[in-house]
Amino acid sequence: MNVASAKPARSRSHIEPEDFARRLLRLFHQDGLAPGDKLSERKLAVQLSVSRTPIRAALQHLLDDGVVARNENQKWILATLPDPDPGQPTIPNDEAGGLGMRICEDRRTGVLADSFTETELLKRYDVTRTELGRALVALASDGIVERSSGYGWHFASLLDSEERRLQSYEFRIALEPAGMRMPGFRPEPLRLGHQRSLHEALVAGGYKTANPHDLFEINADFHAMLADFSGNEFIIQAMRQQNKLRRISEYATTSDPRRVLQSCREHLMIIEAVEEGDYQWASSLMERHLQTVRRVIQRNLARPG
Structure with a gap:
């Protein structure tokens, strides 16, 4: 398998609160939640395999949008549940999803190394920088890739064999x-x-x-x-x-x-x-x-x- 011998220092995934907010919305739909249902930061963190910090940031983002609220005990509750991902697409978009799947398959078969740059992927897949950016944001939102500290990207620890x-x-x-x-x-x-x-x-x-x-x-x-x-x-x-x-x-x-x-x-x-x-x-x-x-x-x- 083509794996770089010297790996860059890794940092936490740089995912914006709105990206985690979209993941929470998908989770709310999958769990069949309804307005008024209570939300647990701890349970949501476990479900998405992250710490509570990005969950709190995402909930605050949804609070600003009126999707969640706090009850009289200052506990999170679901206020309303909009249709999933009505706006900017991530992986569900066919274009981003197809490219994301190609990246995953190339990593699984060892074609792509553990660490990579956007320039390398642009040459390999012959796509625009915008198309690649959408695919990488979607993959990062799903915890598949992460930004490396300093420069480039790397794959998270996954079942890649x-x-x-x-x-x-x-x-x-x-x-x-x-x-x-x-x-x-x-x-x-x-x-x-x-x-x-x-x-x-x-x-x-x-x-x-x-x-x-x-x-x-x-x-x-x-x-x-x-x-x-x-x-x-x-x-x-x-x-x-x-x-x-x-x-x-x-x-x-x-x-x-x-x-x-x-x-x-x-x-x-x-x-x-x-x-x-x-x-x-x-x-x-x-x-x-x-x-x-x-x-x-x-x-x-x-x-x-």
């Missing part, structure tokens, strides 16, 4: 089904129903036109949702970290429509089992679901060359 991806799935096979067997496993009907609606729309044909970013977000929120239902903070944090790490590798799998459709159908079977209160069966279905991907990765690693 099949070996690491296999280890991740082995860990998740031990983690996720166990979370669904926890005594404190408590589903949230509204959030579960929202996920059912999203998956039914994809199975009905939406998977053919959905962009990689949206497919990943729905998939990631499905797994994060079930971890949240466990009520176990360690499982919740571990699942959030796995979602953050697997962005590059999972973006690549969304280009296979057959696998996307199969995954959505498997998710719906798990949702149905949870809705019926059969958590043991739901746990078994989750293990089978993860084992399917694990076997695919093992076959990929066994191929010569």
Whole structure:
């Protein structure tokens, strides 16, 4: 793999509050929140795998826009929920999303080094600086790339090899089904129903036109949702970290429509089992679901060359 031998010193991601605000809006929609619902800085920070500092800045940005408010106890609440991303696009824009996926795939296959400059990408992808800027801002908002201190960019720590991806799935096979067997496993009907609606729309044909970013977000929120239902903070944090790490590798799998459709159908079977209160069966279905991907990765690693 072409990785630069000397890595620049790394700094925190330079993401503007409005970018985190857009991520929060997507999260509010995915969680099925409604005006009046309470918002927890700690929970939001865990869900986005960041500290509370950027969450506070994003909430303040949304406060200025009238999207969130503070109640009589000075706690955050959702005031209104506008349509997702009605203005300036990030990854959901086809142009930015397509370029972002190419960057992710080139990193996954080792074509791109850990550190890079915008000049290098402009030469490689033959795009305008504006197009590249949109793609990088979108990738940075999703925690895939970060600005290096001083000059250039670098990829965040991610599952950028099949070996690491296999280890991740082995860990998740031990983690996720166990979370669904926890005594404190408590589903949230509204959030579960929202996920059912999203998956039914994809199975009905939406998977053919959905962009990689949206497919990943729905998939990631499905797994994060079930971890949240466990009520176990360690499982919740571990699942959030796995979602953050697997962005590059999972973006690549969304280009296979057959696998996307199969995954959505498997998710719906798990949702149905949870809705019926059969958590043991739901746990078994989750293990089978993860084992399917694990076997695919093992076959990929066994191929010569």
